[in-house]
Amino acid sequence: MRSAAVIALLLAGGIAYGGQSPSEAAVEWLRHVASGEAEAKLVDETAISPDTSEDDLKAIRKRISHLREGLRPDDLKAVADREDGDLAAVLVSQITNFDADSVQIHAVGLVKSEGRWVPAPLPSSFNNTGLSLRPGFLKRMKGLEDWMLRTRSTQLVRLKEDAFSVLFDEMKKVKSPEQLHKATPGNLAKDFLAALQAKDLPAVLAMLGGLENPRPADFDDAFPILSRILQRKEITHPQWRLLAAPEAARAIVLVEENQSDAVVSVVGIDPAANFALRPRAKSVQLPFVKSKAGSWRIDLPHELLSPQAPKKSPGREDEAENYDADLLALLPEKLAETLTAKPEPSAQDAAQAMMAALQAPSFQEVCRRMDPGARRSAGVEAISRAAMLWQRIHQPAGAASPILLEVHEEGDDACALIQMFSGQDPGKAAIETLFFHRGPAGWLANSGFSGAPALAHVKDGGAMGKWIGTAVQTRERNWSAGVFVRIGGIPADSAPSEEEARKVVDEWRSAIAAGDGARMLALSACFDDDAGSAGLLKKTSYELMPRQKGEILGIHRAGRWAAVSLRVPPAHGDDSADGYPLIVVASTPSGPKVLPEIDLYDPLTRSREFLNRSVWDRVTARLPEGARGELESIYEKHRTLSAATRESRPKSTE
Numbered sequence: 001m002r003s004a005a006v007i008a009l010l011l012a013g014g015i016a017y018g019g020q021s022p023s024e025a026a027v028e029w030l031r032h033v034a035s036g037e038a039e040a041k042l043v044d045e046t047a048i049s050p051d052t053s054e055d056d057l058k059a060i061r062k063r064i065s066h067l068r069e070g071l072r073p074d075d076l077k078a079v080a081d082r083e084d085g086d087l088a089a090v091l092v093s094q095i096t097n098f099d100a101d102s103v104q105i106h107a108v109g110l111v112k113s114e115g116r117w118v119p120a121p122l123p124s125s126f127n128n129t130g131l132s133l134r135p136g137f138l139k140r141m142k143g144l145e146d147w148m149l150r151t152r153s154t155q156l157v158r159l160k161e162d163a164f165s166v167l168f169d170e171m172k173k174v175k176s177p178e179q180l181h182k183a184t185p186g187n188l189a190k191d192f193l194a195a196l197q198a199k200d201l202p203a204v205l206a207m208l209g210g211l212e213n214p215r216p217a218d219f220d221d222a223f224p225i226l227s228r229i230l231q232r233k234e235i236t237h238p239q240w241r242l243l244a245a246p247e248a249a250r251a252i253v254l255v256e257e258n259q260s261d262a263v264v265s266v267v268g269i270d271p272a273a274n275f276a277l278r279p280r281a282k283s284v285q286l287p288f289v290k291s292k293a294g295s296w297r298i299d300l301p302h303e304l305l306s307p308q309a310p311k312k313s314p315g316r317e318d319e320a321e322n323y324d325a326d327l328l329a330l331l332p333e334k335l336a337e338t339l340t341a342k343p344e345p346s347a348q349d350a351a352q353a354m355m356a357a358l359q360a361p362s363f364q365e366v367c368r369r370m371d372p373g374a375r376r377s378a379g380v381e382a383i384s385r386a387a388m389l390w391q392r393i394h395q396p397a398g399a400a401s402p403i404l405l406e407v408h409e410e411g412d413d414a415c416a417l418i419q420m421f422s423g424q425d426p427g428k429a430a431i432e433t434l435f436f437h438r439g440p441a442g443w444l445a446n447s448g449f450s451g452a453p454a455l456a457h458v459k460d461g462g463a464m465g466k467w468i469g470t471a472v473q474t475r476e477r478n479w480s481a482g483v484f485v486r487i488g489g490i491p492a493d494s495a496p497s498e499e500e501a502r503k504v505v506d507e508w509r510s511a512i513a514a515g516d517g518a519r520m521l522a523l524s525a526c527f528d529d530d531a532g533s534a535g536l537l538k539k540t541s542y543e544l545m546p547r548q549k550g551e552i553l554g555i556h557r558a559g560r561w562a563a564v565s566l567r568v569p570p571a572h573g574d575d576s577a578d579g580y581p582l583i584v585v586a587s588t589p590s591g592p593k594v595l596p597e598i599d600l601y602d603p604l605t606r607s608r609e610f611l612n613r614s615v616w617d618r619v620t621a622r623l624p625e626g627a628r629g630e631l632e633s634i635y636e637k638h639r640t641l642s643a644a645t646r647e648s649r650p651k652s653t654e
Contacts, residue, residue, distance in 0.1 A: 023078035025117035026090035026108035034071035038119075039064045047111045048121040049130030056128060060121050067123060070104065072096055079105075079155055082147050086112040087126070087137075089144040091155055097201045097227040098167035100160040107148040109141075124148055167202060168211070175206035181295045185262040185288040186255040188296055192286070193252075193266070196244035199230045209297040222300055225307075238273055239284050239304055247272035247394075249364045249383075251334035253283075253327055262288040262296070267324075267331045271363050271387040275395050279387035281328040281380050332379030332447075336372035339364055343442030347414035350436045350443035351407050354416070358402055359516065363390050371437055371444040382449040389432065389450065398424055401517030401544065403483060405431075405475060408467050412438040413446070413458040417471055419479050421517040423541035427534060429479040431472050480533060485525035485590050489623060490560045496592035498555045501562035501585045504592045505552065508583070509566070513549040520544070525586065525593035527622050535597030543596075546571035550581075554641050559630035560586065560623075565638045567645055580642035582635060600635055602642035 020028065029046075032038035038045055039061055048060070072094060080091040088110045096102040109120040111129060120126045126141040175191075183191075188207055195203035202210075204226055209216040235241045242248055243266060250268030264286045271279040287299045344350040350369070357365040366386050372379060392400050400420040407416045413435065420430040435454035437446040448454030458464045475481075496504070504523055511519035520540050526532035550568035557563075562585040570576040580602040584595045598619065603609040619628045 020117060021081075022083060022088035022090050022110050022117050023081045023092075025110055026081075026092055026119065027076050027078055029108060029119040030071060030076055030092055030106055031073045033064055033068050034073040036068065039068065042121060045119075046121040047113075047118045047129045047131075049128055051130060052121075052128050060128065063122060067106075071106075076106075079159070080151055082144060084140050084144060087140055087144055088112070088117060089148045091148065091152055093155065093159055095159060095163060097231055098163050098170070099224060099227045100163040101224065102227075103156060103159045103163060105152045105156050105159070107152055109144060109148070124152075167205070170202035171206040171210050174200065174203040175211070177211055177295070180206065180211065180297070181293065183296060184255075185257055185264050185296050186252065188288070188298065189252055189255070189264040189266070189286055192298060193243060193250065196230070197246060201227060201230050204230070207298050208300065209291070212291055212293075212295075212297070216297065216299070218300065218305065221305055225305060237304075237308065238270075238282075241270050241273050242266070242268045242282055242284050245270055245272065246362050249335060249339070249362075249367045249387075251331060251338040253330040253334045257288075260290050264288065265327050267328055267334070269331070269363065269383055269387050271391040272394065275391060278384065279391055280384055281331050283324045283327050328380055332370075332372040332383060335367050335383075339368050341371075341441070341444060342368045343439065343444050345442055347409050347416075347436050347438070347443050348407050350445070351404055351414070351416035351434065354434060354436075354445060355402050355404050355418075355518065358390055358393050359514075361394075363387055366390055369445055370449060371439065371447050378453070379447060381453065382447060385451065385453070386445070386449050392420060398422065399515060400430070401515060402432075403518040403521065405479065405483070406471065408464070408471070410458065410460050410464050410467075413460070413464060414438075414443070415455075415458075415464055415468060417468075417475060419475070419483075421521075421541075423544045426537040426541035429476040431475055431479065433468060433472075480521075480537065484521045484536060485588050485593055486528035486532065487525055487586070487588050488528050490586045490627070492560055492624075492626075494560050494587040495557045496562040496585050496587050498557065498562070500592045501555050501557075501564055502552065504585055504594060505564040505566075505583050508594045509549045512543045513547050515544060515547055517541075517544055523594055524596055525588050525590075526595065526597050527618075531618075532597055535599075539596035539599055546574070550579075553580075553645055554637075556634040556637050558634050560627060561631050561634055562586070562592070563631075563634045563638065565641050567642075578646070580638070580645070582638045584631070598631075600638070602639050 029038060032045065042048060042057065042061060042064070075094045075096050077093050078090055079093045082089050090108045090110065092106045092108060094102070094104040094106065107124040109124070109126045110117045111120065111131065121128050125145055126132070132138045132141060192204065192207050195207070205223060208222050209219055229235055229237070229240050229244065235245050242250060248268050248270035250266055252264055253267045254265040256263045265283055266286060267281055267283045269279050269281045273279070285301065287301055288296050289299045290296055342353065344353050354366070354369050357369050367383070370382070370386065393402060400422045403419040403421050405417040405419055407414055416434045416436065418432040418434055420432060422430065432450060433454070434450050435446045435448060435458060436443050437457070446454055446457045448457045455461055455465060508520060508523045511523065517540060520543070524536055524540065526536040548568050548571060550566040553565040553567055555562065555564050564583045564585065566581050566583060568579040568581060570578070582600040584598040584600070585592050586595055598615055600612055600615055601608050603612055616628060619631060
């Protein structure tokens with residue numbers, strides 16, 4: 001067994017919790033567990049004995065992995081601790097959304113060495129630290145372990161009892177009884193929608209009668225449902241999605257009120273609810289009742305209290321939409337009242353802003369760029385078409401990236417041609433026509449938004465239609481004309497600086513991670529022949545599929561070339577090895593650009609070596625003698641750096 005000096009030396013190499021109290025160190029360690037760091041660095045970051053066997057290490061990692069699955073780092077709080085010289089025990093609570101059923105107590109033992117508290121490797125004990133063999137330690141360790149066991153039970157009971165008291169205080173902070181008494185159903189519904197999107201559980205529950213005494217009969221049913229909905233990353237219940245999902249656009253369209261009850265109708269459109277279906281406007285009714293004290297509260301209907309929305313039989317969904325047609329038709333004008341419009345000073349600016357809005361995580365941004373115009377069914381259809389385009393861009397698989405090709409104006413009207421760039425068929429034209437109109441405040445998408453319905457709103461539709469016919473026909477032959485830089489060659493000794501190469505590659509990889517094909521192409525160049533364009537588009541589409549940014553390892557320069565060595569991890573769920581591409585950058589009349597067709601990797605496979613050879617043939621065919629030698633010297637540096645990086649990467653702990 002090791003000596004006390006060896007133990008102290010080991011502990012000195014653990015997680016650097018210097019200056020922290022035992023409570024702070026315990027919470028920090030649990031956060032490391034939640035992130036996976038503690039599990040991966042178990043030997044280095046805990047007080048584990050170096051004599052621990054491989055079988056014991058595997059069992060400890062398994063327990064820590066199990067603990068990690070239930071941890072919510074933002075909800076951790078130390079509630080009790082006890083010190084005994086250089087040993088300590090800490091109890092850490094975890095309460096999610098004030099829900100008594102979510103209360104957990106985590107027990108952490110710690111050892112102090114050279115002024116720092118280091119966690120024991122297993123929860124609730126000092127096992128596997130090797131300290132039990134040191135004189136006097138065993139009794140002290142058992143005493144703290146007994147304290148953790150006893151106190152954990154009492155703290156668990158106390159916190160479960162106190163959870164609602166804490167929630168009650170939080171509800172009063174955000175919605176006092178006086179505020180609720182003065183509020184109208186319309187104002188409460190507006191605040192309710194805002195609280196849902198902010199994931200503000202106390203505010204939501206206060207508007208469901210959480211401050212009333214006695215509380216409503218269905219409050220105990222609503223509490224856990226809302227708690228689960230607001231803590232989930234994604235909402236799956238369609239009605240709750242319409243009310244709370246960040247991707248959806250919604251508005252209060254009607255408030256019907258009498259002396260004792262009221263109904264507030266909310267209409268929205270949620271393009272992320274089901275990517276297999278065309279987005280359509282739908283409605284949700286929020287009933288209100290008035291308490292004996294005269295305060296309004298929301299009385300959630302059965303479908304919102306059910307774990308899953310009831311499925312309508314075939315044909316019944318269309319019947320429901322027909323029944324709600326008058327309500328649904330109010331959506332465009334009510335959205336215009338709810339969401340502040342963002343007109344632009346020019347048609348070009350409006351089209352660029354719409355490209356950004358279509359790629360934004362919420363469909364609301366698209367609605368801010370639209371003219372409500374028609375206030376009935378035509379307006380709802382325009383919003384549906386816009387939502388369908390947003391949906392195509394945000395598809396979980398096979399998403400398209402919008403690229404603005406050109407904008408044409410006819411008086412106060414304009415049409416933008418948009419290529420829906422897809423990784424599945426990058427060379428194929430997939431043109432959308434979006435229409436804009438200049439109003440008193442500036443340019444917005446017109447009230448038809450896209451296609452033939454929008455052309456009908458153009459004053460001189462004949463002239464605009466003629467231009468569209470010619471422009472689309474031209475783009476179908478070569479949609480990418482003018483989209484990226486084409487070069488005839490690369491001048492000698494024109495290599496971009498290291499700073500320029502780093503900047504353009506970092507921006508290019510950031511565009512990849514964001515799925516922004518338009519930005520990728522704007523930062524790219526190719527040789528001015530058909531093979532160059534095809535190679536650039538193919539490489540761009542390939543990079544857009546995994547959307548991995550990667551890590552810059554080094555920058556190299558020689559003659560006319562600059563190049564950046566990258567390490568690119570596989571996409572989530574892909575067990576492939578890391579990739580090591582060399583990203584080539586060249587000077588062009590438009591500034592430094594990435595050359596995606598010069599696609600070199602450190603060859604780890606026979607097929608990759610074959611592809612690299614085709615790149616060398618391409619360089620030889622397009623550039624003067626000597627250019628290939630310059631790039632080969634860079635490539636050898638890249639291979640050396642890639643090999644060193646692979647060797648230094650940490651090995652799996654499995």
